[in-house]
Amino acid sequence: MIPAAQPIVGDEEREAVDRVLRSGMLAQGPEVKAFEDEFAAVVNGRHCVAVNSGTSALHMAFIAAGIGAGDEVIVPSFSFAATANSVCLAGGVPVFVDIEENFFNIDPAAVESAITPRTKAVMPVHLYGHPAAMVELQAICSRRDLVLLEDAAQAHAASLNGIPVGAFGVAASFSFYPTKNMTSGEGGMVTTADDRVARKLRLLRNQGMERRYENEIIGFNTRMTDIHAAIGRVQLKKLAGWTKSRQENARFLNENIRGVIVPPVATGAEHVYHQYTIRVVGQDRDAFAAELTKRGIGNGVYYPTPIHRLPSFGLSLDLPTTEAVAAQCLSLPVHPALSQGDLETIVSTVNDVASAGA
Numbered sequence: 001m002i003p004a005a006q007p008i009v010g011d012e013e014r015e016a017v018d019r020v021l022r023s024g025m026l027a028q029g030p031e032v033k034a035f036e037d038e039f040a041a042v043v044n045g046r047h048c049v050a051v052n053s054g055t056s057a058l059h060m061a062f063i064a065a066g067i068g069a070g071d072e073v074i075v076p077s078f079s080f081a082a083t084a085n086s087v088c089l090a091g092g093v094p095v096f097v098d099i100e101e102n103f104f105n106i107d108p109a110a111v112e113s114a115i116t117p118r119t120k121a122v123m124p125v126h127l128y129g130h131p132a133a134m135v136e137l138q139a140i141c142s143r144r145d146l147v148l149l150e151d152a153a154q155a156h157a158a159s160l161n162g163i164p165v166g167a168f169g170v171a172a173s174f175s176f177y178p179t180k181n182m183t184s185g186e187g188g189m190v191t192t193a194d195d196r197v198a199r200k201l202r203l204l205r206n207q208g209m210e211r212r213y214e215n216e217i218i219g220f221n222t223r224m225t226d227i228h229a230a231i232g233r234v235q236l237k238k239l240a241g242w243t244k245s246r247q248e249n250a251r252f253l254n255e256n257i258r259g260v261i262v263p264p265v266a267t268g269a270e271h272v273y274h275q276y277t278i279r280v281v282g283q284d285r286d287a288f289a290a291e292l293t294k295r296g297i298g299n300g301v302y303y304p305t306p307i308h309r310l311p312s313f314g315l316s317l318d319l320p321t322t323e324a325v326a327a328q329c330l331s332l333p334v335h336p337a338l339s340q341g342d343l344e345t346i347v348s349t350v351n352d353v354a355s356a357g358a
């Protein structure tokens with residue numbers, strides 16, 4: 001079986017963890033600080049605040065950016081539930097809008113039409129590692145006086161017109177979950193250029209304290225441990241090489257796969273292929289996926305149910321592109337552990353299944 005995703009962890013990560021364990025300093029400490037300083041290079045030198053998950057990063061980013069009770073936040077419905085859950089956890093109301101069909105990201109025209117007097121923020125997701133339409137979204141947010149945030153959980157080192165994701169919004173959130181392009185085990189990072197937002201994030205993750213027992217605000221314990229940061233630091237050094245190999249794998253798949261729609265890349269965009277997602281048209285996607293699995297090609301559907309229709313939200317909305325893509329999308333293996341032989345097997349199997357069903 002060629003796995004759909006495969007975290008790559010080696011001796012360097014093991015040694016880094018061992019170093020922390022031997023130091024006796026396990027909770028947030030010097031490794032977290034170093035991880036933050038080093039991650040800043042990925043986001044044009046912005047402040048970086050490491051936390052215990054991508055979900056905590058989103059949740060705290062909303063609070064630090066001033067989103068609170070009843071504030072509407074425009075988000076895509078075609079994403080992982082954490083995108084919208086975190087709006088609710090901060091007391092806000094997610095307003096789900098449609099995506100555009102090429103890059104599966106939030107449609108700026110749909111954002112514009114969803115703005116109400118209660119709208120406070122817009123949060124695109126750089127889905128699958130492809131940057132959202134940040135130029136248009138920045139223009140809308142500055143014209144309508146809205147806070148622009150970024151869910152960059154899947155898009156470490158992606159960029160648009162030379163600007164890295166995580167350096168567009170007031171704040172952006174990354175995830176280091178094991179299947180992401182780099183991992184710390186579990187973990188997240190919030191990035192911001194705003195000194196006050198950065199300070200608030202640091203307070204929020206540590207019970208509202210900068211100085212011990214002088215709690216300034218009500219906060220959480222969302223700290224990252226030095227054990228996780230040590231893994232993240234090693235992985236960060238490998239990110240550029242892994243990204244290149246994801247891009248080369250994607251190029252091979254693009255050039256050789258037939259009978260399905262392969263993922264396009266927008267002008268000026270650097271896609272980091274957290275997922276390589278095809279659209280199966282003219283045949284049943286679930287049958288296509290089952291056949292790939294039967295023939296040893298790991299795959300995944302991200303996401304079969306748009307967030308607004310999940311039992312946790314239970315909304316009935318008219319989002320036609322979201323619904324169409326949710327029924328057609330299928331992610332194939334693209335991770336750096338694939339060999340040339342694996343890539344050829346993926347291509348021949350996909351082409352076979354596509355032509356058999358056509």
Ligand SMILES: Cc1ncc(COP(=O)(O)O)c(C=O)c1O
Nearest residue numbers: 053054055080082083153175177
């Ligand atoms: C788009 C998106 N947002 C948020 C998250 C939440 O990150 P985490 O699992 O680290 O909490 C994830 C990943 O799981 C994600 O894919």
